[in-house]
Amino acid sequence: MAPQEFDTIAFRNALGSFTTGVTIITATAPDGTPVGLTANSFNSVSLEPPMVLWSLAKTSLSLDAFNEAIHWNVHVLSQDQQDLSNTFASRGENKFQGIALDKGISDAPLIPNCSARFQCKNIVTHDGGDHLIYIGEVLSFDQQTLPPLVFQQGQYAMTARKPWEGVALSSEPSSPQCSYNEDLLGYLLGRSHFQMLFRMRKVFDEQAHEDSHFFALSVLNIQSRLTLEQLNDHIEYTGHSLADSDIEFLINQDLIEILDDEHYQLTDHGRETSLVHIAQAKAIEEELIEKLGVGDVMALKLLLKRLITSTDPGLPDLWKTQEPK
Ligand SMILES: Cc1cc2nc3c(=O)[nH]c(=O)nc-3n(C[C@H](O)[C@H](O)[C@H](O)COP(=O)(O)O)c2cc1C
Incomplete structure (x- = not known):
């Protein structure tokens, strides 16, 4: 040649x-x-x-x-x-x-x-x-x-390790009639989301919280003083929304309080409750780092951030206008 x-x-x-x-x-x-x-x-x-x-x-x-x-x-x-x-x-x-x-x-x-x-x-x-x-x-x-x-x-x-033995979720071959398979990204994301948050859900259940209440508390932890409409703008992408009855529930539980201008903020008890959620989420993450390794978790986060950015339906930026606490 x-x-x-x-x-x-x-x-x-x-x-x-x-x-x-x-x-x-x-x-x-x-x-x-x-x-x-x-x-x-x-x-x-x-x-x-x-x-x-x-x-x-x-x-x-x-x-x-x-x-x-x-x-x-x-x-x-x-x-x-x-x-x-x-x-x-x-x-x-x-x-x-x-x-x-x-x-x-x-x-x-x-x-x-x-x-x-x-x-x-x-x-x-x-x-x-x-x-x-x-x-x-x-x-x-x-x-x-x-x-x-x-x-x-x-x-x-960044690198993500590839185990020698390959990674399969189930050893059963999918049936030829079924085109739904375990490599479908939506399935992988959905299953990992629910599996990872399974233990968070137990905490919510103990506190008699709906998922939407959790979203409301975490959004108000990042940004205080939001109206119901603004809160809903932030959580719309989850498929959940807050009704007046949810706000009433959160006020009755002493988790949020209303300010004179129809804006809501966390009470001290609400802030503590939210911190319990964050601590639980961090504990779950620590366990994952133990299993996957810190490098793989960092690579996973990078890919998730890119995925979130590329599928963003135009959410208001929750983090940018963060007020000092
Ligand atoms: C990822 C990366 C790898 C590089 N590898 C080399 C290399 O192996 N040898 C080299 O001479 N320059 C390499 N460069 C370019 C030098 O870092 C660059 O020319 C630098 O300005 C040299 O600095 P100096 O002129 O002050 O010595 C690399 C740059 C990057 C970003």
């Missing part, structure tokens, strides 16, 4: 299919200036002796510093460090401003709160086209259970 004509942009896009983590590599220049850049060319080389590599564009402003440096540190960034990644992907000075560095075994800057860190001594530098390839021996490393930041097709991403 004849060699392919190289379209550099298509080549770069094809490389983007190879999903990587995101690192920041740091060193100190001979004059003591700390240097660092975001890099996803990092990779493992050898276990014994422990060795890693990464490559640096020859156009980098930090080129001279890395060529002089005996040591460099690799920081595998966590999901919360996307802003840091952007800072170190810029060609500027003062990238380290505001970072309280840890003390490492060499003069290379050591950034805290990463998924993993490798403190290295440079062994050899190879020419690699428009990049230089640095291979280093790992002198020390550490790791934290912080889910890593991911980079794919030119975008930051």
Whole structure:
């Protein structure tokens, strides 16, 4: 086969299919200036002796510093460090401003709160086209259970683990006559919603609450002083609505009170009740994190937020105009 004509942009896009983590590599220049850049060319080389590599564009402003440096540190960034990644992907000075560095075994800057860190001594530098390839021996490393930041097709991403054994809700094959199947998104969302809130429902039942009462209390917890109409605007998407009789019930239970201008707010007892609901919801979430892992739960939340945004029927923004409590 004849060699392919190289379209550099298509080549770069094809490389983007190879999903990587995101690192920041740091060193100190001979004059003591700390240097660092975001890099996803990092990779493992050898276990014994422990060795890693990464490559640096020859156009980098930090080129001279890395060529002089005996040591460099690799920081595998966590999901919360996307802003840091952007800072170190810029060609500027003062990238380290505001970072309280840890003390490492060499003069290379050591950034805290990463998924993993490798403190290295440079062994050899190879020419690699428009990049230089640095291979280093790992002198020390550490790791934290912080889910890593991911980079794919030119975008930051999060990972969700795929269990080896596959995930099936039921072992029964669906009948050929039935086109309703367990992969239907609406079914998955509905079932996970009800399963997760099953224990919340027990709390409501104990308190003799309808779902709509729960919605009213949580909305009033976020925004106080709402009219019945405004409350209903916020909960319309749930298929529930509050009638005058619900408001009467909530007032009789000393959960909400009316202000002189037809607006409602939580009473102290209402606020406490709402806090019980929030505590219960947090306990359920903690258990889920135990089972799924913090990274998968973060990835799930991201997808749910995107789903909510893309299906928003135009709800009033509950969170934006939050009043200080
Ligand atoms: C996710 C990501 C990965 C990157 N990987 C590399 C890399 O492996 N090597 C490199 O030289 N530049 C890489 N860059 C680009 C540099 O971070 C960027 O050019 C930076 O401005 C270099 O800074 P400097 O010129 O101050 O050294 C990457 C950028 C991003 C956002």
